[in-house]
Amino acid sequence: MFKRVAGTGPDKVVIVLIPNFSMIALSGVVEPMRLANRASGKTLYEWELASRDGEPVQASNGMALVANRSVADFTQTPANVILCSGIDGHVYKDNAVFGWLRRWAREGAHIGAVCTGAHVLAHAGLLKGYRCTIHWENLDSFTEEFPDLDVRAELFEVDRDRFTCAGGIAGLDMMLQEIAAKHGQELAAAVAEQFMHERMREGHDDQRLPLQARLRISHPKLIRAISEMERNTEEALTRDEIADRVGLSRRQLERLFRRYLNTSPARYYLKIRLNRARTLLTQTTMPVTEVAFASGFTSASHFSKCYRDMFGRTPRAERRNPGAPIDEGLRDPGLDFLDATSDLSEDGFEDDDFEDDFDDDELD
The missing domain is CATH 3.40.50.880 (Class I glutamine amidotransferase (GATase) domain)
Structure with a gap:
């Protein structure tokens, strides 16, 4: 070197x-x-x-x-x-x-x-x-x-x-x-x-903590589902596609997210994509419309509404004043502030109610 x-x-x-x-x-x-x-x-x-x-x-x-x-x-x-x-x-x-x-x-x-x-x-x-x-x-x-x-x-x-x-x-x-x-x-x-550095890491080691450590969860199929979401932010997957990739039914997927993360797959996925959008807005000069598409949205107006709901300001305001404090009253870890009846179908999900119609053992 x-x-x-x-x-x-x-x-x-x-x-x-x-x-x-x-x-x-x-x-x-x-x-x-x-x-x-x-x-x-x-x-x-x-x-x-x-x-x-x-x-x-x-x-x-x-x-x-x-x-x-x-x-x-x-x-x-x-x-x-x-x-x-x-x-x-x-x-x-x-x-x-x-x-x-x-x-x-x-x-x-x-x-x-x-x-x-x-x-x-x-x-x-x-x-x-x-x-x-x-x-x-x-x-x-x-x-x-x-x-x-x-x-x-x-x-x-x-x-x-x-x-x-x-x-x-x-x-x-x-x-x-x-x-x-x-x-x-x-x-x-x-x-x-x-340095009390217990292990000399190699260059190819991961930068980030494993999902299990970051989220303090260990269910393998939930970890795989979140990994699929993080890998597919530009071309958003449907709920059925994610469920199929991890070997679950759609309702089992819903149940896992409710049980371990107190939110729905749609809302969790939306949060991942909006955080990616915020990074692109604050660290690049990409037009806002391109940021929307790069974050898996097909409608710029829907992107703007979701962004404001999460961060308390529009994408354009974010770009004008990057790093401004987020209104904590609007940003909820589970995105529970979003109306459960909001139409997210254009971005791959509809956040309809799940049914508690099977045993927990089916998830193990």
Whole structure:
């Protein structure tokens, strides 16, 4: 992953801070290097912080870090560069920074990104022909904006002289793999133990918790049904199609959702699709009508009504003021505020009443 320049001693890394960067993503990269130096008793890694203009950069948590220098201050091309971004990575467009990144790439630097830094690399044109990843919350919008890129839902991806990481503590796992590859598994394990990190995850491990852990449910057919919903947001499945895929009748499917989640399949599916729509509205410039279609709606007006019912504002208002607080009186975990007689049939479901006409044993 890191490029080592012959005869120069430790691996040297320049970390470029993007405004509103994630502090935990930065720590996940820096702290393993610090602990590797400490545990080995040697200076294996050296790093410095850079910013566009050499001025301090504020993180998303409000804390500001002092940069060692600006990107223009480097008289020699850095061997390794890591972009550290955060919640605003998708809107960051700075031609001066892009120009330096392209120059460094042409001159042989190994360039990577953590959290939403992949957005910055993509805007700079530095991910074409490379595998890459990004935080799961940004995957949908990232793939919509850059459909030609090879985007993977991995913890981290290392592809020749590019490396990308999903952010959070995934940077720790990526750095542990780097330490193990360069300096041995024993040192990597010692660093992991300092973090009380019980398992060094591989790049292909899932970013998100399993559905069982997220929802605290264990019924296998319910888990499969929700997985089908999450995989099919653009072309919404009908209730019968979902039931058939998991080996249940339609009424058994209804009963499972009522019993474990206190809602109906229609309402749960709608919530998944509306959350996808919100991501696309706040992280892309897709027209609202296209967002509706990409979220499984065939009617823009119906999409707008459902969106307002859930989030307390219209899709257009969301785009004008992304991240505004949601009216908690309107957003209910089970979407119970929606009228049970609402016609959802155009989007694949009708939320009619289910009948309690079979035993619980039929679900087991």
